[in-house]
Amino acid sequence: MNRVSTFPQESQLRRLLARRKRIGWLWQVVFLLATILVVLSLIVLLYNIVVGAFGYVIVQDKVSPQEIVQTYTDTPEAALHTLSADQYRFILEQNLSKGLLRRLNSEAPLTERSREELYRLVVERVVKPRVVQSYSLVDSIFERDKIFAEAAALPHSRVEFRRWLNLDFLTGKQASVPELAGVRTALLGSLWVIAITVVVALPLGVAAAIYLEEYAAVVANPWLRRLNAVIQTNINNLAGVPSIIYGILGLAIFVRGLEAFTSGAAFGATADGATANGRTIMSAGLTLALLILPIIIINAQEAIRAVPQSLRQASMGLGATRWQTIWHHVLPSALPGILTGTILSVSRALGETAPLVVVGASTFITIDPDGPFSKFTTLTIQIYQWTARPQDEFRNIAAAAIIVLLVLLLTLNAAAILLRNRYSRRLV
Amino acid sequence: MNNGTYAIELQNLNCYYETFRAVKDVNLQVKRNRITAFIGPSGCGKSTVLRAINRMNDLIPGARVEGQVLFKGQNLYDPAVDPVEVRRRIGMVFQKPNPFPKSIYENVAWGARINGFKGNMDELVEQSLREAALWDEVKDKLHQSGLSLSGGQQQRLCIARAIAIRPEIILMDEPASALDPIATLKIEDLMRELVKNYTIIIVTHNMQQAARVSDYTAFFMMDRADRAGMLVEFNETGKIFTNPTDRRTEDYITGRFG
Amino acid sequence: MQKLESFSLVQKETSTNTLLNTLRCRLRPGELAVEAFLFLAAVISIFVTIGIVYVLGVETWSFFGRINWEDTNKQLAQPVGPADTRLVVTESGSPIPVGAIIRLDDEIMQVTAVKGNQLAVQRGQENTLPAPHKEKLDIYEGERVVLWEFFTETRWEPQIGNFGVLPLLNATLMTSAIAMLVALPLGLAAAIYLSEYAGPRTRSILKPVLEVLAGIPTVVYGYFALTFMTPLLRMIFGDDVVQIYNTASAGIVIGILVIPLVSSMSEDALSAVPRALREAAYGLGATRLETVLQVVLPAAASGVTAAFIVAISRAIGETMIVAIAAGAGPNFTFNPFEAAETMTGHIVRISGGDLSYDSIDYNSIFAIGLTLFALTLTLNIISRYVVAHFREEYE
């Protein structure tokens, strides 16, 4: 039998090849398009945030400034900001409740306040400008006329361009109205929580990694060997546990079980620990520490494994003990890798939200955290809270807070990369 | 006691990696203040035997040694013996130069320091570097990284580092295999100097090197049957290279096999 | 060469001190202490796991053990003494079946027989003491959460005694399935493109993009889902079809979130396939596509499968996106455009409010958490098993 004849003939062959090539080309385009789509989704995601953080707002005054000037002064044509301190004081006394006046006076007597301060009070308390409608950057550009028309239809209102992300936003405290709210408390809260997380997780994680890489391998006892294998598997599995489970663990162990400790009562620090019920920075920090512990361990193990074996041999060959070898040679060489891994884990912790909600982040606090036993909120919690609000203006400050968070993360990652590059050069 | 002549005696030495027997039934006496060379085709267990002598094999998971290694009559595998103490007295130089990522000075001083040296460190460093024939080349840059030296210099630095703790025996595992001929020559000359004060055991696959520097030569080979390395012949170097008793040794050194 | 100064760093043997003594094992307390500390640090991870299992287990146990009392709207028609085993109750309200446990004041009883308005009971059940009860006292019927109900009941309304995890589980599976529909094709296609087609320059641009995507916090993705994906879906399918909160939007965005995971793990698997195998295929005249799809991809199958499984596990455990975009309130539906709360979303919503310990809500968090933990752990173990046992070994 002639087997060759079962193959296609020359011309057929060429047609077949052309078809195969065409299909190949088609699929290459499909793969490329999929990849482009992925890149595009990142771009859209970032674009969507930036667009949310800037744009036109329609501001409406509760009482128009002109009306105030007309009612309370004998110079009806004057602008509100040109009045004298006495006139401002008069306006305030006429419009504010007794209780509020008393409170303001007790903070600092109105008679002693400067003209600018009084003017600001009048605007804040009497004119009460409020953002009634906000627009994204895209709408602001493409539907400018419509926005202005809408503003014209509302009494005492005007259109302003607003950068939601500004210095006041960074330094301002929480507030119930979006245009006055800031992320200061949340930013400080995030830093506090992360500090505790790092202080706890870094030494433990590195220690565990050293044990697993430097000691576990040379253990002879079969039971201990098995235990070490269990520990390693366990760490790998822990790294895959959803973060919210850690939140539940933190709730049961740190918030509830160790309340005396995490509320600071055991140390006599009951400032606001008494009201926090263990829902403190300490609990949050410890919870996140457990969360990133497996990640730190795995990263540190990799860094330690990358230290050449010859270095250990050289040291041991000189009669150094195991710990002398680790402390003097292995750790210094592995340090950049360990730090890089730690920074990446810290970014992970900084971006966590769910476990903190479960552990009991406060949704609204205006006082700066002053220690590990304070109640807390974090940037991510604020972003979540604001995003979940129905009003558009809260979405705007959520976007602004996201930018703050992303810049923070970007800085951390840049630091990690710099660190890696610098040390890897010095080692050679 | 045979304290006087032998620095190391191997008695029925068997080395295992997990279940694989890499070396079987080695019996060998290493004379003091002599250079003993281990030669043989690669994979025949030379390095394994060498590492067994200062218990570096303890560091390899699953590695196991049976039989005895006598150091001046004392079995080093006695359960009471501390491997760390052993390595203080039996130093080692590795195949690839492996200086610490520290300064030249620190490379030499570190071992002495962790071993509790209290004397004048500058003197010790200088003396060790001189003994390793490196002093003149590095005396002006003692605080540069050890890694900035050339390969041959790095290896001599490793030798200086090893002798800074005054071991009695120096083990060298193919110390010149990663070096160029000139650097190799320097190391070989250095070994002839060092042997006045130390006992040296060197693993080499280079027969010229063994013939030139060593006083005694041990020829190892792999047993075809069980792939375990074994000692075929051990004698004065002159005899091994001119008049071997074993056919296999002759085949190997004349290049007919290997 | 200078003469060797004769000194020694080690203790040398003398006539009184044997060689063995100088070599003897020294007790190094410092070394031991350090090793013990390092070991303890490593063991902590075991305690974390034990902690998770213990905490979830104990609270879940009390979730299934607890009795929830519902008003039957029946009252005692006659007063009873501490020793009476016969109760006369009013006509009104829901009937009380035989075997039910009922509560009057603090006393718990079990109903052994029912005859019209008369109940035969065993007094003082569940460690309570028999006591006299007045006329017109409200009767509560107790209901235990049973495992069977937990996994079959389609309503989750803890306050009125419905404890079916199905609506939550269903929503979780819906968002995860939608996420996989997005992430698997896109992630795998991107991996194939990166490892088989892209040049080094393109890779050097694309890899960081994926890393950035992987590094963005999930709450940001939640914002993206609510402010971009949902309006987009509503624009495409119409406002009346797509609710503001819906599982489709959350699912798609979870998909985008796990794309980097799928693509980087798949790419690792693909690039681990040796060059020789590709060359063999090319040598037979295969086109690049044929080589990729018929030779490289099958050779990397175990790694790619593991990537998929890990991605599913990640999607199931994802919380913030669903908490923000999928909707609040359990809803047993298969319509991806309707709001439905997932397991994780439910936990976040319940614990975000004021949660008092030992309430049914508190306990239910742990029961749901245990379900979630078991689900994701199983998937992770399977993925590890797939990698370990189905890997093609190449030298």
Ligand SMILES: Nc1ncnc2c1ncn2[C@@H]1O[C@H](COP(=O)(O)OP(=O)(O)O)[C@@H](O)[C@H]1O
């Ligand atoms: N760390 C190790 N683990 C397992 N087997 C090893 C190890 N080191 C060496 N071997 C094996 O032991 C045998 C002897 O190796 P080695 O002593 O390095 O030979 P040589 O130095 O003569 O080339 C070889 O078969 C080698 O594969």
Ligand SMILES: [Mg+2]
């Ligand atoms: Mg060797």
